[in-house]
Amino acid sequence: MTPDHSSSIYFRTHDARTASGRKIVIWENGPVGRECHPIPVVIAGGFARAMHHFSPLATYLAHNGHRTLRFDFLDHVGLSDGDMLEFTLSGALRTCQSALDWARAQFGVEKVGWLATSLSARIVWQCVAEAGAAAYVISAVGVVHVQETLTRTFGVDYMGMTEDQLPAIVEFERKGIESARFWRDAHSGHWLTLADTIACLKRIQVPLVNFAATDDSWVDHESVRRAFAESAGAPRDIYELLGSTHEFAKNLSVARDFGLRSVALATRLAGLPEVAPAEPGFEELTSWALHDRQLQWESRARPDPVRAAQAAAPA
Amino acid sequence: MSFASTALDFVPFDTTPPPPDPRLVQREPIAVTRVTGDPLDGLIFGDSHTSPFALSLREQGELRRRCIHAAAAHHLQHCASYRSYAEHSGYRLPEVEDFEIEALPPIPTSAFKRAEILSVPPSQVEKVCKSSGTRGPQSRVLRDRRSLERLLGSVTIGIPLIEDWYENEFRLLNLGPDRAAAGDIWFSYVMSLMGLLYPSVCAVRDEVFDKPWAYEQLVQSLDDYPNAGIVGPPFLLLGLIEYMESQRLRLAAKERLTIVTAGGWKAFSGSQISRQELLERAAATFGIQHEHQLRDAFNQVELNTVFMECKALRKHIPPWVHTRALDARSLQPLPLGEVGLLAHWDASATSYPSFILTDDIGRVQEGLCACGREGQSVEVRRRVEGRIQRGCSQSMARRFTQPPPQASSPVARPTQEGQS
Numbered sequence: 001m002t003p004d005h006s007s008s009i010y011f012r013t014h015d016a017r018t019a020s021g022r023k024i025v026i027w028e029n030g031p032v033g034r035e036c037h038p039i040p041v042v043i044a045g046g047f048a049r050a051m052h053h054f055s056p057l058a059t060y061l062a063h064n065g066h067r068t069l070r071f072d073f074l075d076h077v078g079l080s081d082g083d084m085l086e087f088t089l090s091g092a093l094r095t096c097q098s099a100l101d102w103a104r105a106q107f108g109v110e111k112v113g114w115l116a117t118s119l120s121a122r123i124v125w126q127c128v129a130e131a132g133a134a135a136y137v138i139s140a141v142g143v144v145h146v147q148e149t150l151t152r153t154f155g156v157d158y159m160g161m162t163e164d165q166l167p168a169i170v171e172f173e174r175k176g177i178e179s180a181r182f183w184r185d186a187h188s189g190h191w192l193t194l195a196d197t198i199a200c201l202k203r204i205q206v207p208l209v210n211f212a213a214t215d216d217s218w219v220d221h222e223s224v225r226r227a228f229a230e231s232a233g234a235p236r237d238i239y240e241l242l243g244s245t246h247e248f249a250k251n252l253s254v255a256r257d258f259g260l261r262s263v264a265l266a267t268r269l270a271g272l273p274e275v276a277p278a279e280p281g282f283e284e285l286t287s288w289a290l291h292d293r294q295l296q297w298e299s300r301a302r303p304d305p306v307r308a309a310q311a312a313a314p315a
Numbered sequence: 316m317s318f319a320s321t322a323l324d325f326v327p328f329d330t331t332p333p334p335p336d337p338r339l340v341q342r343e344p345i346a347v348t349r350v351t352g353d354p355l356d357g358l359i360f361g362d363s364h365t366s367p368f369a370l371s372l373r374e375q376g377e378l379r380r381r382c383i384h385a386a387a388a389h390h391l392q393h394c395a396s397y398r399s400y401a402e403h404s405g406y407r408l409p410e411v412e413d414f415e416i417e418a419l420p421p422i423p424t425s426a427f428k429r430a431e432i433l434s435v436p437p438s439q440v441e442k443v444c445k446s447s448g449t450r451g452p453q454s455r456v457l458r459d460r461r462s463l464e465r466l467l468g469s470v471t472i473g474i475p476l477i478e479d480w481y482e483n484e485f486r487l488l489n490l491g492p493d494r495a496a497a498g499d500i501w502f503s504y505v506m507s508l509m510g511l512l513y514p515s516v517c518a519v520r521d522e523v524f525d526k527p528w529a530y531e532q533l534v535q536s537l538d539d540y541p542n543a544g545i546v547g548p549p550f551l552l553l554g555l556i557e558y559m560e561s562q563r564l565r566l567a568a569k570e571r572l573t574i575v576t577a578g579g580w581k582a583f584s585g586s587q588i589s590r591q592e593l594l595e596r597a598a599a600t601f602g603i604q605h606e607h608q609l610r611d612a613f614n615q616v617e618l619n620t621v622f623m624e625c626k627a628l629r630k631h632i633p634p635w636v637h638t639r640a641l642d643a644r645s646l647q648p649l650p651l652g653e654v655g656l657l658a659h660w661d662a663s664a665t666s667y668p669s670f671i672l673t674d675d676i677g678r679v680q681e682g683l684c685a686c687g688r689e690g691q692s693v694e695v696r697r698r699v700e701g702r703i704q705r706g707c708s709q710s711m712a713r714r715f716t717q718p719p720p721q722a723s724s725p726v727a728r729p730t731q732e733g734q735s
Contacts, residue, residue: 077483173481215362243357250471251360252464253353282441282463290494290510297514 007284008032009062011291016102018074024098025079025299026071027051027292029062036067039113039135039270040103043070044096046118048173050078052292056249057115059288060259063280066266067107071099073120077175079299084175088185089123089146096127104133111135113266118219118246119143121210122197129203136269137204138262140211141246143219144227147192152218159183159192194223201231207269209237211258213244355382358635359468359663367472367634372681372689375634382635382662384411387419390668394434397422397668416637417648421658421672424617427454435459435666445499446616447578456501456616459666466619467508469633469663473623474512476631476686477610478542478573485513486536488529490547490555492519501616502578506546513544524551526558533566542571546612548578549593556593556600567602574603575624577612579695613695617671619664622693627685629692635662638693640678654678656699674699 012028030036041061043054051070061068072078073095075086080095103112114137116124121142128134143149151157158166163183169176190196201208208231212224221240228236239261241248249255256279263277358367358378370378387408391398401408404420426432428451433440439459446454458466474480489506496519497503509515516536518529536543545552552574559565566572574597588596594609603609610624622630632638639648640655649655657677661669677695684692 174484243354243362245362248362251356251362252468253356253360253461254362256460256464282460286494286508286511293510293514 007287008280009059009288011288013295014102014106016071016098018094018098022074022081024071024074024081024095024102025051026069026099026102027058028067028069029058030067031062031065034065037065037267037270037272038109039111040067040069040107040109041113041115041266042099042103043068044099044114044116044120044124045070045072045078046120048077048084048175049117050296052289052296055289055292056255056285057259057262059280059285060263060277061115061266063284064263064267064277066113066263069099069103069112071095079296085169085178086181087177088182088189089119089191090185090189092120092123093126093130093189096123097131100127100131100133113270114138115140115262115266117141119146119149122146122191122200125197125200125204125208126191128206129200134204134206135271136207136209136265138209138211138265138269140258141213141216141219141248142210142224144197145192145194145220145223146186146197148194148220148223149218159186194227198227198230201227202233204231205234207235207237209239209265209269211239211241211248211261213241213246213248215243216246218246355385355635355662356465356468358382359465359472359633361468361472366475368476368631368688368690370634370689375690378634379637379662380414380416381411383416383419383637383660384408384414386662386664386668387414387670389665390434390670394432394668396430396432397434397670416660417639417658419660419670421660421670422617422668423672424454424615424674427456427617428452431455431457432667433457434668440666443499444501444504444616447500447502454616457666458619458664462619462664462666465663465665466505466621467511469620470505470508470623471512472633473612473621473631476623476625476688477575480513480542482513484541485544486540486542487513487515487544487546488533488536489515489517490519490524490529490545490551491517492522493517496522502548502614505614505621506577509546514540518547518551518555524554526555529555530559530562530564537566537568537571542573543568544572545574546577549576550587552576552597553588553593556596559600560596565600565602569602569604570608572601572603573608573610574601575610575612577614577621613693615673615675617669617673618659619661619669625684625686625688625692629680629684629686630694631684631688632679632691632693634690636660638679638691641672643676643699646672649678651679651681654696657693657695 008031009029010032014026014028016024016026018024043057045051045054051072054070058068058070072080073092074080075082075091076084100112104110111133113135114124114128116137117140121139124137128137147159150159154170158170158179163180166179166183168179170179186192210224210228212221214221224238228238241254244251244254260277260279268274391401391408400422401420406418406420440457441460441463442458444456444458487509489509491497491503491506494507494510497507516532518525533543594606597603597609607626607628612624613622613630620633620636622632624630637660639658640653641647641658642649643656654676656672657675658672675695676697676699677693679691679693681691683689
């Protein structure tokens with residue numbers, strides 16, 4: 001299934017399996033008619049966001065020669081296995097590690113470039129700190145103080161409570177998460193504080209770029225500056241999206257600029273010759289966005305053949 | 316290692332793609348540059364935490380005046396035909412403090428059938444948008460990327476006037492074709508863009524309005540999602556209702572279904588029915604329970620903003636658009652609430668001046684709406700019918716394609732065809 005007109009990019013879908021057989025769905029885009037740049041770009045979508053939400057970004061990158069891989073986290077919204085009720089930050093980290101391993105094996109590369117937004121940025125930073133194998137990380141509205149961001153988002157400091165004080169389910173955009181599971185993991189995994197993030201960033205020896213929204217009510221702009229300033233050792237750049245909020249990509253003008261700058265960054269940080277990014281047309285962007293949304297929606301309804309076989313096997 | 320911070324540059328009405336930032340190559344600390352972003356994009360796309368429809372009347376009025384003044388300056392500078400037209404009308408753009416929106420000459424929509432009206436280089440045109448062409452030649456409106464994005468933004472920012480659904484809790488039945496089949500026909504194209512916002516299915520398949528399939532999809536939507544919607548022209552909605560009535564099919568959607576009509580009764584050769592009758596038949600067929608579950612949305616190819624109807628069934632005008640009813644003979648603005656020929660001044664389009672004198676009769680109200688929002692709202696009643704009214708706009712349209720007068724003597728607005 002491809003858009004209705006000749007496109008400059010291709011699309012492929014893959015099912016990656018974890019060691020335990022859980023399915024991670026990965027979408028691949030790349031340029032038609034020429035070789036991909038050597039370092040694939042892996043996009044880790046935001047919390048409660050699925051692959052199709054990053055269709056424009058993938059289109060920009062692929063249009064400019066980058067092989068782009070998107071995946072849905074396990075135990076999250078989207079097409080990978082599991083339900084968001086069971087989401088944890090460490091579980092998401094394991095998804096990142098699995099996606100990284102798959103990309104390296106599939107394309108025979110040592111390193112990937114990462115692109116992550118919001119809470120996923122914190123997860124990807126942790127993945128890079130632990131696993132390396134990254135050429136760079138580009139993040140947008142990256143969360144540097146998880147506990148503070150969660151408090152601002154929900155209006156309640158659930159992470160500051162004791163476990164027995166927690167409600168059974170906490171909802172985000174009408175999607176429920178089992179709070180006790182999340183809470184235990186967040187504390188035991190050292191995810192929550194600004195100091196935890198700074199310690200993580202200090203271990204990353206590749207360039208980090210973050211696009212920070214100055215009117216972000218969920219992420220404190222000064223905390224972002226401090227986290228990047230204190231994690232010395234490799235290049236750290238911040239782009240300030242003046243007047244933008246956490247959902248900066250809703251502003252299509254800002255999203256467009258972010259797409260072009262991400263392409264330029266991915267090209268430069270991959271060590272490639274720098275050329276002016278080419279911009280996909282509005283029609284191509286909308287065609288792919290509609291295609292991806294339709295595929296995401298239709299794929300939801302299809303049974304997983306591996307799971308079906310397992311269920312059908314005699315006990 | 317050093318820490319660098321860079322502010323993004325936003326250039327109002329800069330229609331060229333932003334170049335790569337040369338500062339990217341620098342590894343030394345750089346100065347932080349704070350540049351004001353394009354406020355109009357922030358307003359349209361909802362950058363702030365306040366909806367533009369939640370602003371006070373005074374704030375909206377001031378924004379409206381400034382946005383439209385900036386747009387006027389852009390189009391007068393870059394669109395030769397509009398500049399000529401304004402000069403023909405004896406118009407000079409004053410400073411923003413002295414700017415009166417209604418003095419800015421609106422372009423009769425029939426002019427878009429005669430000429431390509433463009434404020435950007437042709438290479439920046441991303442889509443040629445055509446009217447449905449129900450009366451003779453089609454309007455052709457040339458849109459660049461930014462205009463298209465802002466149109467989509469107006470839809471996104473307007474949807475909360477209807478309801479605030481999350482993507483996973485709503486599925487839409489579009490009674491028109493999908494984006495590929497919609498092609499350049501404007502109304503169908505705009506409806507197809509709704510698929511960017513919500514899971515959607517389209518009932519026109521292979522150029523046929525597939526009513527049985529549409530019914531099945533509607534049933535599936537109500538089965539699989541907490542909420543469902545139908546969007547389309549009222550005559551197609553009537554077609555679906557008539558099909559269900561003929562098959563004795565009924566749904567019990569209750570409060571879970573919202574219907575949005577758009578496009579009016581254009582392109583329909585049968586008899587129109589009143590909104591009240593449509594509501595009654597929709598209630599009987601779909602099982603909806605409240606009048607506000609049937610809404611209407613307004614747009615036309617020459618207008619770059621979609622007006623959505625609130626719960627009080629009023630079409631709210633966002634603060635980057637100014638709408639007025641004009642006297643059909645003198646083309647002078649009428650007091651609020653009086654019925655006349657509608658004109659819109661829309662600041663959101665960058666590739667053409669969306670300052671238009673329409674063929675629609677209606678009225679504009681201003682103040683506190685029953686939905687709780689302050690602002691302007693428009694009621695579109697019918698298309699213009701009078702010979703004199705049509706002739707006036709056609710005369711203006713012809714003048715639009717004429718060269719400007721040699722002398723700079725002021726020329727009064729025409730009051731009737733043939734008179735100056």
